[in-house]
Amino acid sequence: MSGPAVELRPRDTRGQHERRRRIVQAAAALASRGGVENMQMRTVAKRAAVAIGTLYRYFPSKMHLLAAVASEELALLEEGIRRRPPQAGDPAGQVVEVLMRAARGLMREPELADAVVRSLLAAGPETDIGAGVSRLVLRVSAGPGGGPAEPDHAELVLADSLAGVWVMELAEVLRGRRTLDQAQLRLEITARRLLG
Numbered sequence: 001m002s003g004p005a006v007e008l009r010p011r012d013t014r015g016q017h018e019r020r021r022r023i024v025q026a027a028a029a030l031a032s033r034g035g036v037e038n039m040q041m042r043t044v045a046k047r048a049a050v051a052i053g054t055l056y057r058y059f060p061s062k063m064h065l066l067a068a069v070a071s072e073e074l075a076l077l078e079e080g081i082r083r084r085p086p087q088a089g090d091p092a093g094q095v096v097e098v099l100m101r102a103a104r105g106l107m108r109e110p111e112l113a114d115a116v117v118r119s120l121l122a123a124g125p126e127t128d129i130g131a132g133v134s135r136l137v138l139r140v141s142a143g144p145g146g147g148p149a150e151p152d153h154a155e156l157v158l159a160d161s162l163a164g165v166w167v168m169e170l171a172e173v174l175r176g177r178r179t180l181d182q183a184q185l186r187l188e189i190t191a192r193r194l195l196g
Helices: 014-032 041-048 052-058 062-085 091-107 108-121 128-142 153-174 178-195
Strands: none
Touching: 014 041, 014 052, 014 062, 014 108, 041 052, 052 062, 062 091, 062 108, 062 128, 091 108, 091 128, 091 153, 091 178, 108 153, 128 178, 153 178
C-alpha cells in the first residue's frame, strides 16, 4: 500500500474538503457499528451522499479509506494532547499516558478500534499513518520544549518500535487476550527500556 489516502492539495476547494470529510465520517460511523465488514464502499458513498465514483477518486481502496479513518482518530488525539498535555514526570511516562489515553478512547467503540488497528497493522511504519503514530511518540517524548527538528535514525527506530508495541497491545486487547491494564503495564516496561 503506497499511502493512506489521497491527500488534499492547496487547489482543493472547500466543497472537495467537505466531501472528503463526510466520506471519512461516514466510514467511521459504519465501522463503529459493525466493524470493517460493515464499511462497504457503496454503503459509505450512500451515507456520505456522494457518487461511488467520487468516493473512489478520493479513496482508491477500502484500505485507503481505513487509513483515513485512522488518521482522523490520530488528529483527534493530537488535538486532545494540545488541550490536555500529559502530566507524567518523565518522557516514557508521558508517552505511555498519551498512548493509553488513545487506547481507552478507542476502546469505547470496539468496532471502530478494530478498524483503526487493522489499518495500522496493514499500513506499517513507512506509510503516513504509521509514521504519524511514530511522530506522535517522538513529539511527546521530547516534552514541551520539543525535540530536534529532524530526529536521527536511532530515535526513529525507537519511536517506530514503541508505536508498534502499542498497536500490537491494542490488537491483543481487542482479541480478549489482555486487559487495558495489562497492556499498559507492558507498554510502560517497553517505553522505559526504549526511552529510558
